Structures are given as structure tokens and as C-alpha cells.
Amino acid sequence: MKLATWNVNSLAVRLPQVLAWLESNPVDALVLQETKLTDDKFPQADFAAAGWQAQWHGQKTYNGVALISRTEAADVVRNIPGFGDEQARVIAGTVAGVRVIGGYFPNGQAPDSDKFVYKMRWQDALHDWVREELSRHPQLALMGDFNVAPEDRDVYDPVAWAGQIHCTPEERAQFQRLLALGLTDAFRLFEQPVKSWSWWDYRNLAFRKNQGLRIDHILVSEALKPRVAACSIDKLPRKNERPSDHAPVVVELTPA
DNA sequence: ATGTCACCTGGTAGGTGA
Numbered sequence: 094m095k096l097a098t099w100n101v102n103s104l105a106v107r108l109p110q111v112l113a114w115l116e117s118n119p120v121d122a123l124v125l126q127e128t129k130l131t132d133d134k135f136p137q138a139d140f141a142a143a144g145w146q147a148q149w150h151g152q153k154t155y156n157g158v159a160l161i162s163r164t165e166a167a168d169v170v171r172n173i174p175g176f177g178d179e180q181a182r183v184i185a186g187t188v189a190g191v192r193v194i195g196g197y198f199p200n201g202q203a204p205d206s207d208k209f210v211y212k213m214r215w216q217d218a219l220h221d222w223v224r225e226e227l228s229r230h231p232q233l234a235l236m237g238d239f240n241v242a243p244e245d246r247d248v249y250d251p252v253a254w255a256g257q258i259h260c261t262p263e264e265r266a267q268f269q270r271l272l273a274l275g276l277t278d279a280f281r282l283f284e285q286p287v288k289s290w291s292w293w294d295y296r297n298l299a300f301r302k303n304q305g306l307r308i309d310h311i312l313v314s315e316a317l318k319p320r321v322a323a324c325s326i327d328k329l330p331r332k333n334e335r336p337s338d339h340a341p342v343v344v345e346l347t348p349a
Numbered sequence: 350a351t352g353t354c355a356c357c358t359g360g361t362a363g364g365t366g367a
Contacts, residue, residue: 102354102355102367103354103355103356105355106354106355127355127367129355129356153356153357154355154356154357154365154366155356155365155366155367200366200367202366202367208366240367294353294367295352295353295354295367296350296351296352296353296354297350297351297352297353298352299352299353335354337354338353338354338367
């Protein structure tokens with residue numbers, strides 16, 4: 094069984110790439126971020142024609158998430174229950190016995206901005222809700238674009254990025270609070286190449302120079318952790334002619 | 350090199366967010 098996450102930076106632009114990637118990578122579930130589509134524009138028929146189920150939660154212009162799966166997701170939740178939010182950032186569902194939560198964490202813009210305050214509030218709410226979800230669904234994967242580089246080894250230039258957005262102590266503390274719920278960063282369960290990133294800025298020839306951050310993550314619960322067989326970042330789609338700025342992250346699970 | 354991309358409004362450019 095395989096699960097994956099990918100920030101596609103506009104599903105309208107990237108739909109052909111997503112369908113092609115799914116054909117080469119037939120995962121059981123894929124969560125998407127930054128679909129940037131209102132719900133009426135979601136390309137459900139295109140996924141269905143390719144043999145995929147889809148659940149989605151979108152809005153105009155910004156954000157937007159989706160859960161693509163081979164079998165239909167059960168108990169689907171959109172956004173964090175009880176947390177009033179205009180922004181479409183969460184979709185969750187149970188696929189093949191695993192609770193899959195896909196999140197597009199707020200960017201935060203800058204540590205002294207209102208958007209950073211929102212990022213912290215959003216993460217507080219997410220934390221408390223994930224704790225409840227874990228009690229209901231021991232086998233759980235929280236994955237998505239976290240917009241946080243958890244450690245300096247997740248940053249191409251940690252000195253330049255020190256204290257900058259994605260690297261502040263507050264964001265890293267929030268990441269640790271999620272781990273303290275009993276979640277594990279699946280990527281770090283394995284030896285990985287140094288300078289492993291999931292995002293490269295479109296500017297500055299960052300991908301060519303491999304200047305990136307690892308901000309897309311798959312966190313697994315204690316009950317799911319023994320099943321994790323592999324976890325990797327697929328850089329291939331970032332080499333496309335018109336790529337997303339993010340690469341997919343994939344986790345492989347042994348059968349339950 | 351702040352060297353890009355995607356979206357919007359409202360127009361053939363400028364602003365916003367990432």
C-alpha cells in the first residue's frame with residue numbers, strides 16, 4: 094500500500110501531470126494541495142475516467158485540497174471541525190483502513206505578519222483535532238505541505254534561513270508538538286540522501302542549483318509506523334517543462 | 350540577481366500570494 098502527498102500549485106494547470114504521475118505511481122491515496130479551484134470546477138470526471146475516486150474541498154484562487162484514492166474514501170471531513178476557517182486547507186478520509194489527513198498548512202508569509210499569527214492558531218486547532226482523530230483511528234497518516242522545515246538539515250542554507258519563515262523556532266515547535274502526539278516523520282525512518290528537498294523556489298534557478306527546503310511531510314501514527322517500508326521524494330515531476338514548485342512525497346506500507 | 354509562476358481584476362498591465 095502506498096500513500097502520497099503533492100502540492101500541485103493549481104490543479105487546472107497540473108491535471109495532466111497528476112494523471113500521468115498516478116499512472117506511473119498507482120498509489121492507494123494521494124492528497125493534493127493548492128488545487129486553486131472552486132468545488133464546481135474540480136475535474137472529478139477526469140479522475141473517474143482514469144479509475145480514481147476523488148474528494149475535494151476548494152475555494153476561489155487560493156488554497157484548495159483533494160483526496161484521490163483507488164477505493165472510495167469513508168468518513169470524509171473537510172477542514173478542521175469547530176475551527177471556523179474561510180480557507181480550504183484540510184481534507185481527511187479513511188482509505189483501506191488508514192485514516193488519511195491531507196493538509197495545506199498556512200504559509201505564514203513572515204514571522205511578524207498577521208498571516209503568521211493565523212498559521213499558529215491554525216496549527217493549534219489542527220493539533221487538538223489530530224489528537225482526537227488518533228483516538229478514533231489508530232492507523233493514521235498526517236501528510237501535506239506543512240510549510241515548515243523541521244530541522245536545519247532540511248534547509249539548503251540554514252544560516253541564511255535562520256529565523257525566516259518555514260524555519261522559525263515557533264514553527265519548528267509546532268512540528269514537534271505534532272510529533273509529541275505519537276507521530277513520526279516517515280522520511281527520517283530511513284537513510285536519505287543529504288540535501289533532500291521537497292520544494293524549490295521557482296526563482297533563482299533554485300532547482301538547477303538544488304537550493305530547496307523539505308517542507309512536505311508524511312507523519313505516521315504509532316500503530317502505522319511498524320508498517321512503513323519506505324519513504325521517498327519523487328523529484329521527477331519537478332523536471333517537467335511546466336512543473337509545480339513542489340515534488341511528491343511517497344510512503345510505502347506493508348499490508349495490515 | 351527579487352533570475353518565477355499562477356491567479357485576479359480589468360484589461361492588454363499591475364497587484365497578491367507563494
